[in-house]
Amino acid sequence: MKVSVLGATGTMGGLVIKALLQEGGFAITGKVSSRDNIEVMFGCSDVIIDFSCPFATEAMLRYAVSSRSHIPIVIGTTGLSKMHRDLMGECATYSPVFCSPNMSLLVSALNVTVHLLAKIMDEDFDIEIFESHHRMKKDAPSGTALMLGRTIAKARNREFDDVANFVRYGIIEQRKRGEIGFSVQRSGAVVGTHEVSFVGGHESIKIRHEAHSKEIFAKGAVQVAKWLVRQNNGLYSMDDMVRDTIAPLIDGWSRECFGSSDHKH
Numbered sequence: 478m479k480v481s482v483l484g485a486t487g488t489m490g491g492l493v494i495k496a497l498l499q500e501g502g503f504a505i506t507g508k509v510s511s512r513d514n515i516e517v518m519f520g521c522s523d524v525i526i527d528f529s530c531p532f533a534t535e536a537m538l539r540y541a542v543s544s545r546s547h548i549p550i551v552i553g554t555t556g557l558s559k560m561h562r563d564l565m566g567e568c569a570t571y572s573p574v575f576c577s578p579n580m581s582l583l584v585s586a587l588n589v590t591v592h593l594l595a596k597i598m599d600e601d602f603d604i605e606i607f608e609s610h611h612r613m614k615k616d617a618p619s620g621t622a623l624m625l626g627r628t629i630a631k632a633r634n635r636e637f638d639d640v641a642n643f644v645r646y647g648i649i650e651q652r653k654r655g656e657i658g659f660s661v662q663r664s665g666a667v668v669g670t671h672e673v674s675f676v677g678g679h680e681s682i683k684i685r686h687e688a689h690s691k692e693i694f695a696k697g698a699v700q701v702a703k704w705l706v707r708q709n710n711g712l713y714s715m716d717d718m719v720r721d722t723i724a725p726l727i728d729g730w731s732r733e734c735f736g737s738s739d740h741k742h
């Protein structure tokens with residue numbers, strides 16, 4: 478499969494190239510950075526993987542839309558706006574487009590688990606999301622922390638904006654029932670830690686993912702690329718890939734633990 482990497486000279490681009498070579502079965506036909514013409518990728522690829530910056534992602538999407546490109550695109554770049562999402566939507570009428578701020582498959586598993594726990598535990602359980610990243614990270618809370626919060630709000634049938642609390646300083650009142658609290662740490666070279674706590678009056682559960690290396694995101698993006706080329710045109714996220722990969726495992730687990738409901742009747 479022919480792959481082009483947008484952001485090839487960057488940290489993530491380099492790791493994606495390494496992961497593609499390790500995986501095998503890929504020819505890297507385009508390595509694009511700020512010095513190159515983005516259009517060249519569209520003439521020589523079966524799939525494009527983008528880990529660059531919002532400006533470059535926009536340029537790529539605009540070209541894809543204007544040329545009605547059919548080439549699947551995997552977008553890992555973060556800090557994207559509604560304008561980018563609208564462009565992705567347009568692009569997705571011609572090709573499969575995948576976008577996720579976190580390409581780690583284990584973070585997807587965390588997201589699924591958090592959804593399940595939020596369904597099991599009612600609002601007597603206070604939910605707090607903590608994330609920690611390296612000192613260079615500019616946005617906060619991380620896209621992944623926000624994703625986890627949105628998952629929880631959805632599981633509890635609440636509007637995320639109504640229940641998310643990002644700031645406690647200066648607010649002199651008790652914690653609101655159903656609130657999802659966020660806290661953030663920026664220090665050192667931490668690759669990325671996310672922890673979700675469900676704390677009740679008498680018991681609690683904490684679930685935590687620690688990324689030890691950025692390689693997990695690159696390897697995840699390669700798995701996504703392999704999956705995306707088999708999909709129809711449309712806009713995809715990790716949830717869609719999870720439906721194909723992790724959800725069947727949960728189904729199997731449920732049958733193994735509790736047996737098929739057929740036996741009970």
Ligand SMILES: NC(=O)c1ccc[n+]([C@@H]2O[C@H](COP(=O)([O-])OP(=O)(O)OC[C@H]3O[C@@H](n4cnc5c(N)ncnc54)[C@H](OP(=O)(O)O)[C@@H]3O)[C@@H](O)[C@H]2O)c1
Binds near residue numbers: 487490555556580
């Ligand atoms: N989704 C995930 O799982 C995940 C994980 C980690 C990081 N990320 C995101 O991935 C992105 C890249 O991260 P990074 O750490 O690799 O950044 P980086 O080291 O700064 O690399 C950025 C890359 O983008 C290129 N670029 C910048 N402006 C461009 C332009 N106008 N046209 C074409 N290429 C351009 C740079 O080329 P030059 O060398 O020529 O400047 C470089 O190759 C960030 O948005 C980051 O937040 C996502």
